[in-house]
Amino acid sequence: MSTEKIIEYYNQLASDYDENRFGNSYGQFIDFQERKILNKIFKTKSNNVLDLACGSGRLSNYATSGADASEEMLKIAKKKFPKNEFFLAQSNQLPFENESFERCFTFHFIMHLNKENFEKTINEVHRILSKNGTFVFDIPVKNRRKILNQNKADWHAALSFDQKEIEKLINNKFEIKRKFSILFIPIHRIPTQFRKFFLTFDFLLSNFGLLKNFSSYHIYELKKL
């Protein structure tokens, strides 16, 4: 799917996005796990944090600025976080000076990109981060897809890499500090009323030994070199 079509999709979804994606127990489960990891990574406060592809600002409480290519998504984010600054921009051409941010994170976004655009985005994030700055992003796990035969995911989750491929792509720019995993348990198959009881168990299983490589998403914490 072209970038223009993806942006159009989010412009149309914007007013329903929070409810549609995170108003149900599956979305809340993911949101909880992602916040747990962000709380671990960002233990201290920073005045320079970019939420890239911030969408409706779901996680913008961890940021001071947000950037997104959808005007309609940004309108919602601005209402929720009037003290943050928001910018209409694509990830491969960000309107910021070199070394403007100490931290940048992006969720549910990299998987929409093609490899070329991912590389450009990595370069842009590298440019706008200060030395030793932190970049956090999530990506679907390739091994999981292989065993579940889901290699042909639709555009929503078209991109997935294993750690070796990520290392190659970030070579000389970033080092991997930590890698977290979420959603080992196929939570969509658990009856809604029981899902919350699996929150801690899923985090433990997802991050246990080799199981790490077979959970649904990896969350990488990178350090700019």
Ligand SMILES: C[S@@+](CC[C@H](N)C(=O)[O-])C[C@H]1O[C@@H](n2cnc3c(N)ncnc32)[C@H](O)[C@@H]1O
């Ligand atoms: C699934 S939403 C994720 C929003 C938010 N990060 C979250 O986790 O809830 C994906 C977001 O990426 C934005 N987006 C899509 N393509 C983009 C691009 N090339 N550059 C910047 N943002 C883009 C969309 O407008 C949308 O807000």
